Amino acid sequence: MSSDVLELSAAQAIAAIDAGDLSAHELFAFYRERAQADSDANGDGLNCFTWVAEGAPSATAGPLAGVPLAVKDLFCTEGVPSQSGSRILEGYRPPYTATSVAKLKDAGATLLAKTNQDEFAMGSSTENSAYGPTLNPWDRTRVPGGSSGGSAAAVAAGLAPWALGTDTGGSIRQPAALCGIVGLKPTYGAVSRYGMIAFASSLDQAGPLTRDVTDAALIFERMVGQDPCDATSLQFPEPIAKPTAERLDGIRLGVPAELRAPAGDFADAELEPGVRDAFERALKLAEGLGASVQEISLPHAPHALSAYYVLAPSEASSNLARFDGVRYGMRAPDATDLLDMYTRTRHDGFGTEVKRRIMLGTYALSSGYYDAYYGSAQRVRTKIAEDFKTAFDSVDLIVTPTSANVAFGLGEKTANPWSMYLSDYFTVPMSLAGIPAISIPCGLAAPGGADARQSSGDASDAQQSSGDASRGEGGLPVGLQIAGPAFSENRLLDAAYAFEQALGFAEGAARV
Amino acid sequence: MIDRDEVLHVARLARLALSEDELEPMARELSAVLDHIAKISELSLEDVPPTSHVVELTGALRPDEPRASFPREVALEQAPAVGGDGFLVPSPQA
Numbered sequence: 001m002s003s004d005v006l007e008l009s010a011a012q013a014i015a016a017i018d019a020g021d022l023s024a025h026e027l028f029a030f031y032r033e034r035a036q037a038d039s040d041a042n043g044d045g046l047n048c049f050t051w052v053a054e055g056a057p058s059a060t061a062g063p064l065a066g067v068p069l070a071v072k073d074l075f076c077t078e079g080v081p082s083q084s085g086s087r088i089l090e091g092y093r094p095p096y097t098a099t100s101v102a103k104l105k106d107a108g109a110t111l112l113a114k115t116n117q118d119e120f121a122m123g124s125s126t127e128n129s130a131y132g133p134t135l136n137p138w139d140r141t142r143v144p145g146g147s148s149g150g151s152a153a154a155v156a157a158g159l160a161p162w163a164l165g166t167d168t169g170g171s172i173r174q175p176a177a178l179c180g181i182v183g184l185k186p187t188y189g190a191v192s193r194y195g196m197i198a199f200a201s202s203l204d205q206a207g208p209l210t211r212d213v214t215d216a217a218l219i220f221e222r223m224v225g226q227d228p229c230d231a232t233s234l235q236f237p238e239p240i241a242k243p244t245a246e247r248l249d250g251i252r253l254g255v256p257a258e259l260r261a262p263a264g265d266f267a268d269a270e271l272e273p274g275v276r277d278a279f280e281r282a283l284k285l286a287e288g289l290g291a292s293v294q295e296i297s298l299p300h301a302p303h304a305l306s307a308y309y310v311l312a313p314s315e316a317s318s319n320l321a322r323f324d325g326v327r328y329g330m331r332a333p334d335a336t337d338l339l340d341m342y343t344r345t346r347h348d349g350f351g352t353e354v355k356r357r358i359m360l361g362t363y364a365l366s367s368g369y370y371d372a373y374y375g376s377a378q379r380v381r382t383k384i385a386e387d388f389k390t391a392f393d394s395v396d397l398i399v400t401p402t403s404a405n406v407a408f409g410l411g412e413k414t415a416n417p418w419s420m421y422l423s424d425y426f427t428v429p430m431s432l433a434g435i436p437a438i439s440i441p442c443g444l445a446a447p448g449g450a451d452a453r454q455s456s457g458d459a460s461d462a463q464q465s466s467g468d469a470s471r472g473e474g475g476l477p478v479g480l481q482i483a484g485p486a487f488s489e490n491r492l493l494d495a496a497y498a499f500e501q502a503l504g505f506a507e508g509a510a511r512v
Numbered sequence: 513m514i515d516r517d518e519v520l521h522v523a524r525l526a527r528l529a530l531s532e533d534e535l536e537p538m539a540r541e542l543s544a545v546l547d548h549i550a551k552i553s554e555l556s557l558e559d560v561p562p563t564s565h566v567v568e569l570t571g572a573l574r575p576d577e578p579r580a581s582f583p584r585e586v587a588l589e590q591a592p593a594v595g596g597d598g599f600l601v602p603s604p605q606a
Contacts, residue, residue, distance in 0.1 A: 231572040331592035347529035362526040378562030434566030
C-alpha cells in the first residue's frame with residue numbers, strides 16, 4: 001500500500017478511511033515509521049522532528065478520522081517534550097495542551113510528532129535550533145526556511161500528511177514557499193494562542209502547513225474559534241468552507257509596487273530572476289482565469305521590516321523573561337546567588353539569535369530610547385494597517401511573491417543578521433496589519449540565476465511530470481502569497497484553490 | 513553605534529550574562545541592525561496614533577468564578593529544584 005498511501009492528501013486519506021479502504025491505525029503506523037526513520041537517521045535524515053510518537057493513538061474518531069498530525073515544537077502538548085527549539089526548556093513536558101492542538105485532537109487528529117524550528121520561532125531558516133538544522137528535502141544543502149521549517153520539510157517530504165506551524169512575521173508562509181507546499185497564516189485572533197510558547201504576542205498566529213489548499217481549509221476549519229484562555233481570540237464570523245472555485249472571474253488582484261521591486265535600502269530583497277518570472281507567470285495565469293490585475297501602493301510597506309524588528313524583539317524580551325531557571329527547564333549549576341543563577345541560566349540556555357533579539361528588545365524599550373524605537377514602530381504599524389485598508393477599497397486580494405528567493409544554502413545568511421531578517425520582507429507587512437495570507441507553490445526556479453523549469457500551467461502536463469520529477473533537479477519551489485482583509489479566509493482559500501488547480505504544481509518531487 | 517559599556521548595561525537589564533567573546537560581536541551586530549531600524553524615526557508620525565494590537569477588542573472578560581488550579585505537585589514537577597512545598601532557588605544574597 002505504501003506509495004499509494006503516501007500520495008493521499010489528508011482529505012483523500014479521510015475519504016479512504018470513511019469508505020473503509022484504509023484504517024486509521026494503518027495510516028498512523030505508516031507515517032510513524034517514516035517519521036521515526038527520519039529521526040533515527042541522525043545526520044543522514046532531514047532532522048524534521050524533535051519527538052515522534054511511540055505507540056498507536058488511543059482515539060481516532062471524529063471528522064479528521066485519525067489522520068496523523070505533526071506539530072511544531074512550541075505548541076505545549078501534555079506529557080510530550082515541548083521546548084520551542086531551545087536548550088533552556090530542556091526536558092520540559094507541559095502539564096497541559098495548547099487549545100489549537102486540543103481542538104484538532106477532539107476533531108479526530110492524532111499526534112504523530114513534534115517538529116523542529118528556530119529557537120523560540122526566531123529565524124527564517126531553522127538553523128537556530130538546539131536540535132540542529134532541518135534540511136530542505138528538495139536539496140539537502142539548503143535550508144527549508146523558518147521558523148516552522150521542520151513542519152514544512154516534513155509535509156513536503158511526505159513524512160507527515162499535514163502539520164501545524166506558527167507565523168509571527170512569515171514563519172509559516174516562507175518555509176511553505178521554500179519547501180513547495182501550502183501555508184496559511186490566519187487573521188490575528190482567529191486561532192487561540194493559548195499553549196503556544198510565546199514569541200511576540202501581538203503577532204503570533206498558529207496555522208496549517210499542508211500539501212494542498214483543500215487540506216489547509218479542512219484543518220483550519222477545526223482550529224478557529226474564541227477561547228476563554230486567550231483574551232485576544234475571536235469568534236470566526238462564518239464557517240470555513242471547502243474551497244471549490246475554478247475561476248477568478250471578477251476578482252480584482254492588487255500587486256503592491258513596493259513588494260514587486262524592493263528598492264533603496266531593501267535592494268537586497270530584490271527578486272531573483274526565476275522568482276520574478278514565476279510570479280509574473282502566475283499573474284498572467286490569473287488574468288486567464290478571469291481576474292483583473294492592477295498595481296497598487298502600500299507606501300509604508302518598505303518600513304514594515306524595521307517596525308517589525310523593533311516590535312517583535314520588544315515583545316520577545318518581555319515574554320522570555322519567564323525563562324529564569326526557577327519553574328521549568330534547565331538551570332546553570334553552582335550559582336553564587338539568585339541573580340547569578342538567572343543570568344548564567346539565560347546565558348547557557350539561549351542561543352545566539354535569541355540573545356540578540358532579547359538585547360535588541362530590551363534596548364528598544366529602555367529609558368531614553370522608547371519613543372524613538374518602540375513608539376515610532378507602533379505608529380508605523382498604524383500606517384501599514386491603513387495602507388492595507390485603503391488598498392482593499394480598490395482590490396479584493398493582494399498578491400506578492402512569498403520570498404524574494406528560493407531556498408538558500410545552509411550557513412549562507414547566518415553571519416549577517418540583517419540579511420536573514422530580509423527574508424521576511426514580503427510577509428511582515430501582513431503580520432503587522434493582522435490580516436490573513438496564504439502561500440502556495442507557483443512553480444520552480446533555479447537559485448539566483450535564470451528560470452529553470454516552468455510550471456506548466458496545465459494540470460494534465462503536471463500530472464505527467466509529477467511521476468518522474470527527480471528531486472531538486474529542475475529547480476526549487478517558488479511561493480505565491482495571497483493576502484486579504486481580516487476574516488477573508490474563505491475568499492483567500494477559494495482564490496488559492498483556483499490558482500492551484502490551474503498551476504498544477506508537481507508536488508511529489510520532494511518525497512523521501 | 514552601541515559600545516561595549518552599553519551592551520553590558522542592556523545585558524544587565526535583560527538579566528543575561530554575556531561572556532567576554534560575545535561582547536564585541538553583539539555590539540557590532542546590534543549596531544548594524546539598529547542602523548536599519550533607525551530609519552523609521554525619520555518618518556513624520558507625530559499625528560499618528562500607535563497600534564499595540566490589531567484586534568479591536570475591549571474588555572474580553574469572563575465570569576470571575578473560582579476554579580481548581582494545577583495541584584501543587586504538578587506545578588512543581590518541571591522545576592529544576594524543589595524544596596518542601598516550593599521552588600528552591602539560591603539565596604538572593606550570597
